[in-house]
Amino acid sequence: MSDFATMKQATAPRDGALLWKSIERRLFSPGILILPLAIFLLFFFFIPAIRLMTFSVMTQNAQGVIGAPFTLAHYIRFFEVDLYQKVLWSTIRISLITSFLAAILAYPVATVLVRGNIALTRIITLIVIAPLAVSVVVRAYGWQLILGNGPTGLLNYVLMNLGIIESPLAILFSDSAVVIGSLHIFFPMMVLPLSSALGKIDPNIQQAARTLGAPAWKVFVRVTLPLSLPGLLAGFTLVFSLASASYVIPALIGGPGSQMLGNMVEQQVLAVYDWPFGATIATILVLIVILINAISMKLLGGRRIKANAS
Amino acid sequence: MKSVEVRLEKLTKHYLGQVIAVDNVSLTVKAGEILALLGPSGCGKTTCLRMIAGLVDPTSGEIVVGGKPTTHTPVHRRNVGMLFQNYALFPHMTVAENVAFGLEMRGVGKAAREKRVRDALDLVQLNTFGDRLPAQLSGGQQQRVALARALVIEPSMLLLDEPLGALDKGLRESMQVEIRSLQQRLGLTTIMVTHDQDEALTMADQIAVMHQGNLEQIAPAGEIYRKPKTRFVAGFIGASNFFEATVTARNGHAAQLAAASGVSLQAEDMGSVQGDKVIVTVRPEAVTVAPLVGEGQTTGANMAVATVEQVVYRGFMLHYYLRLANGEPMVAYRQTQTEGFGNVVSAAGDRVLLSWASDANHVIQIN
Ligand SMILES: Nc1ncnc2c1ncn2[C@@H]1O[C@H](COP(=O)(O)OP(=O)(O)OP(=O)(O)O)[C@@H](O)[C@H]1O
Ligand SMILES: [Mg+2]
Numbered sequence: 001m002s003d004f005a006t007m008k009q010a011t012a013p014r015d016g017a018l019l020w021k022s023i024e025r026r027l028f029s030p031g032i033l034i035l036p037l038a039i040f041l042l043f044f045f046f047i048p049a050i051r052l053m054t055f056s057v058m059t060q061n062a063q064g065v066i067g068a069p070f071t072l073a074h075y076i077r078f079f080e081v082d083l084y085q086k087v088l089w090s091t092i093r094i095s096l097i098t099s100f101l102a103a104i105l106a107y108p109v110a111t112v113l114v115r116g117n118i119a120l121t122r123i124i125t126l127i128v129i130a131p132l133a134v135s136v137v138v139r140a141y142g143w144q145l146i147l148g149n150g151p152t153g154l155l156n157y158v159l160m161n162l163g164i165i166e167s168p169l170a171i172l173f174s175d176s177a178v179v180i181g182s183l184h185i186f187f188p189m190m191v192l193p194l195s196s197a198l199g200k201i202d203p204n205i206q207q208a209a210r211t212l213g214a215p216a217w218k219v220f221v222r223v224t225l226p227l228s229l230p231g232l233l234a235g236f237t238l239v240f241s242l243a244s245a246s247y248v249i250p251a252l253i254g255g256p257g258s259q260m261l262g263n264m265v266e267q268q269v270l271a272v273y274d275w276p277f278g279a280t281i282a283t284i285l286v287l288i289v290i291l292i293n294a295i296s297m298k299l300l301g302g303r304r305i306k307a308n309a310s
Numbered sequence: 311m312k313s314v315e316v317r318l319e320k321l322t323k324h325y326l327g328q329v330i331a332v333d334n335v336s337l338t339v340k341a342g343e344i345l346a347l348l349g350p351s352g353c354g355k356t357t358c359l360r361m362i363a364g365l366v367d368p369t370s371g372e373i374v375v376g377g378k379p380t381t382h383t384p385v386h387r388r389n390v391g392m393l394f395q396n397y398a399l400f401p402h403m404t405v406a407e408n409v410a411f412g413l414e415m416r417g418v419g420k421a422a423r424e425k426r427v428r429d430a431l432d433l434v435q436l437n438t439f440g441d442r443l444p445a446q447l448s449g450g451q452q453q454r455v456a457l458a459r460a461l462v463i464e465p466s467m468l469l470l471d472e473p474l475g476a477l478d479k480g481l482r483e484s485m486q487v488e489i490r491s492l493q494q495r496l497g498l499t500t501i502m503v504t505h506d507q508d509e510a511l512t513m514a515d516q517i518a519v520m521h522q523g524n525l526e527q528i529a530p531a532g533e534i535y536r537k538p539k540t541r542f543v544a545g546f547i548g549a550s551n552f553f554e555a556t557v558t559a560r561n562g563h564a565a566q567l568a569a570a571s572g573v574s575l576q577a578e579d580m581g582s583v584q585g586d587k588v589i590v591t592v593r594p595e596a597v598t599v600a601p602l603v604g605e606g607q608t609t610g611a612n613m614a615v616a617t618v619e620q621v622v623y624r625g626f627m628l629h630y631y632l633r634l635a636n637g638e639p640m641v642a643y644r645q646t647q648t649e650g651f652g653n654v655v656s657a658a659g660d661r662v663l664l665s666w667a668s669d670a671n672h673v674i675q676i677n
Contacts, residue, residue, distance in 0.1 A: 204398035207365050208456075210385040211392040212463060213415035222411070226402050 053286075055279035066275055074280035084264070084281075091260040092288065094175055095244040098182040099236045102190040105183070106235065110195035115203070128191050131184060140252035143181045147172040147253065173255035181249040186242050190235035197231020198224070233296040241289045261285045313341035313497045314376030314466050316362065321371035323357050331357040333523035334371070339467075339516070342497040344490070345528075346504055346514035350546070353520040355503040356471055362501060363469050364388050375466060386415070391460030391498075393473040397452040399444040405431070405455050406440035412463035430462035431455075433492065450481045457489065461496070468493065470502035474509065486512050507547050511535070519543045537581070541674055544591040551597070551640045553590040565673075566611070571638045576611035577671040589674045596670035597642035599630050602661040613665045616640060618656050630656070632664065640664065 026032065056074055060066045078084045109128065113121055131139060146154045149170045156168040171177050201224065209219045225232075247262035254260070261281055268278035316339040323332040332354040339345040347355040360366040362373055364385035373381045380388060400408050409430050413423045431437045434454035444452055453473060460468060473489070474482040490513045493500050504510050510517050511531045518528040519542070527539040538544035541552065553569035560566075560580070567575040567590060575590055602615060609615060616632040619639075623646070630642040642664060656662050 202396065202398060204394045204396060205400060207363075207385075208392065208394060208398040208459075209400070209411065210365070211363055211388070211390055211469075212412035212459065213386045213389070214411075215384075215386050218415065223400060 049286075052279045053283050055276050056283045058276055060274065060276050064273065074277050075284075077277065078280055078284065086257075087259055087261060087264055088284070090175070090258055091244050091262075091285075094178050094182070094250075094258060094260065095240045097175075098179050098186065098243045099190075099239040101179065101183055102187055102239045103194075103232060103236055106187065106190040106194050110191050110198050110231075113191070113195040114199045128188050132188060136185060136248045137252070139185065140181060140248055143177065143184070143253050144172060147177050147180070149173070172253055173258075175254070175258045177253040177255075178246070178250050178258045178260075181253050182243045182246055185249065186239045189238040189242060193234040193238070194228060194231040197228040197234075201227045230300055233300055237293055237296045240292050244288060245285060312466075313499050315339065315341045316376075316467055316499055316501065317372075317374040318358075318362070319372040319374065321358065321361060321373065322369045323354070323361060323366060324369045330523050332361070332368075335520070335523075335525045337518055337525060337528050339499055339501060341499055342494075343515040344493060344500040344502060344513055345516045345518055346502050346510035347518050347520060348504055348507060348510045348546070349520035349526075350505060354523040355505070355520055358520070359469050359471050359501060359503050362467075363390050363392050389463065389466050390469055391463060391465030391467070392469040393453070393456050393460055393471065395472040395475050397444070397449075397456045397476075399452055399455055399459070401444055403443075404440065405436065405442050405444070405447070408444065408455055409459045409462050412459060416463065426462055430458040433461065434458045449477050450485060453477065453485065454488075457492070461492070461498075466499070468498050468500040470500065472503055472505070475504075475506075482509075483512075489513065517547075519546060521546075537672060538591065538674065541589050541591075541676075544589075544672070544674060549594050549641055549643075550591040551594065553592070555588055555590050557586045557588060564668075567671075567673075571614075571634050571636045573614045573634070574611050575671055576668040577673050578669045580673050583673050583675045585675065587676050589676060591672045591674060592666055592670050594629075594641040594643040596666045597640070597664050598666065599632075599642050599644060599656060600663045600665070601656060602663050609663070612668055612671065613663060614640070616662055616664050618658050618660045618662055620658055621656065630662075632662070 055066055057070050057072065058066050059069055059071055059073075078088075109124060113124055113128075116124070148154065148156065149168060149172045151157065151160060151168045153168065153172065155171070156165070159165045160168065171180070205227070206219050206223055209223045210216075214222065244260070245262055246260055247266060250258055250260045250263055251266075254263075261284065265278045265281045265285070268274045268281060272278075318335055318337050321332055321335045322330075324330050335354075335358060337345070347358055349355055357366055361368045364380075364383060368381060371381070372379050375388075400411065403411070406427050409427045410423050413426060418426070427440070428437065431440060434457055436451060436454055436458065439447065439451065439455070444455065447455065456473075470489070474485050477485060486509060502510075502513065514531055516528055517531055517534045519526045519534065521542045527534060527543045529537070529539075534543065535547055538547060538550075544550045544552070553567075553571060553573060553575060555567040555569040555575055557580075558566045558568050563579045563581075565577050565580050567577060567588070569575055569590065577590065599618075614634055616634050618630060619633055620631040622629040622631070626646050628644045628646055630644065632640040632642060634640060
């Protein structure tokens with residue numbers, strides 16, 4: 001009797017602990033941990049996105065109701081009308097130029113971030129990250145002041161007073177302005193993955209290349225570049241995806257020739273009230289981004305397969 | 311391959327923030343020899359080697375290779391073969407591509423390149439591994455690839471920074487012999503960094519002992535063991551017993567000394583030592599341990615009464631940890647065999663009589 005009581009006392013807390021363990025295990029399983037985000041994304045992203053995409057193959061009647069019949073007419077229209085083609089190519093062009101420039105400018109910055117001393121690293125991180133704290137709209141207006149086309153634009157004012165140029169440059173409301181603005185905004189998206197990739201390269205490997213007779217630029221081409229490719233591709237994909245979906249920057253500092261797909265979506269939906277065509281443009285934009293991601297994954301995947309071969 | 315002499319002249323490196331990593335080091339490595347830079351962690355060995363490679367700019371001093379000053383030659387024109395502690399192979403290139411890299415940089419044509427890569431891989435017995443990636447090799451194989459990659463460019467010298475540090479003991483020893491014999495076959499001037507004195511003694515013709523950025527002594531392996539110039543070297547290379555002593559009488563090269571611990575010493579060769587205050591070192595293997603017959607037993611020169619604190623079996627050696635009357639520690643190593651396998655072995659707590667030959671006393675000058 002007393003034996004039984006002590007036994008029970010001894011096992012009871014252990015059972016409790018076991019029970020808690022199993023609850024804990026279920027509670028913190030990966031499925032449960034991502035559930036809140038999954039629900040959020042389902043209702044506020046996937047369902048609206050799919051709805052929008054289905055609009056692109058539906059018809060809008062005179063009353064503005066969207067429904068059957070299903071049609072590819074909007075896509076045909078997009079690829080038949082010159083204006084839309086022009087906007088498509090300018091979107092791709094501006095995004096590519098922005099991504100390339102970001103990559104070229106990010107290499108030296110990321111190198112210093114990774115190899116520089118701590119104080120320098122902190123300052124540069126701050127300079128690179130700081131713009132993220134300011135709204136895109138505010139920054140776009142800032143660029144308007146700096147790039148202003150008249151002699152009173154900050155850049156023109158400085159260059160003219162220094163005697164570098166004689167008549168003011170017309171940068172604002174052009175492709176260049178959009179590239180400059182996008183570069184400023186999306187630069188961190190290039191620097192961060194790139195510096196993380198560069199940080200993983202053992203400096204001895206680069207030094208080994210130097211002792212083997214490679215001048216600095218060859219070390220970069222043969223060793224640093226291939227070894228940092230994952231970071232470069234991640235940054236390139238990020239910047240391209242974000243830049244191609246820009247809306248504020250081309251609207252505020254771009255010219256009529258540098259309007260991008262995002263601006264056209266806005267026009268179709270808010271000015272023309274043509275939801276199906278707006279949805280078509282949006283879908284095409286998404287497809288471009290998916291394509292770029294697929295290409296970069298393919299490039300990376302190819303490398304991995306080579307690394308595992310033989 | 312033509313061997314060259316490497317000379318360092320007052321080589322000095324100050325890092326930012328006042329760290330004097332290498333302080334006024336001058337030394338010469340004869341053509342075709344191996345020099346080992348030996349010293350404790352942080353003494354400046356790596357910095358020294360990297361300055362020779364050109365990876366670190368000296369604050370002052372000259373590096374002269376084959377009679378030509380090369381202090382300001384950029385790394386990629388120095389033609390050095392360097393081995394890094396963690397191999398530093400190019401992870402995205404195959405073994406053959408790794409070895410070919412230096413030849414490519416030198417503009418060697420494809421056919422010649424392939425032949426030389428094959429020869430280099432033969433040299434390190436890895437001829438069937440050309441298509442593998444470094445990640446698919448063991449540590450020892452990776453280091454052999456690194457060796458092939460360094461040798462294939464026919465460098466004017468080979469620089470090794472603790473190249474075997476990451477390998478296990480057995481492999482390390484066989485690689486030591488392998489590198490040594492390759493180096494001798496090629497007659498390649500070699501400078502290696504190590505903090506392992508056995509490695510230095512096994513591989514090097516000359517050993518340079520560094521301490522806090524300074525060169526303490528440079529001498530052939532045997533000499534540095536038998537005749538350490540400073541107390542630091544005596545303590546760093548093998549174990550030593552130290553006596554602080556005063557010279558009481560000199561007789562030509564020989565001298566009588568009185569140690570602070572009360573032991574009287576008789577040295578045969580004072581060498582070039584000046585002054586009365588000196589340090590006398592005695593290697594543990596020179597000290598014999600005998601049971602004390604009677605407490606009043608008279609002791610002469612190079613003898614001392616001690617208490618055994620601990621006896622440690624190290625396979626064929628017995629290590630005695632002893633303490634003198636005044637509390638100073640001493641160590642004696644005896645071969646297990648000569649001690650008769652335990653029948654006369656002294657145990658902890660025993661009083662024993664230590665003695666050693668007068669030529670075991672090595673006198674070091676105190677500055
Ligand atoms: N890049 C650097 N900046 C500042 N100080 C450095 C730098 N590299 C080395 N030092 C300092 O210089 C001294 C010598 O370093 P070094 O790497 O040459 O030592 P070592 O003898 O190779 O040591 P170990 O056996 O640990 O490799 C150390 O005090 C180290 O902290
Ligand atoms: Mg080192």
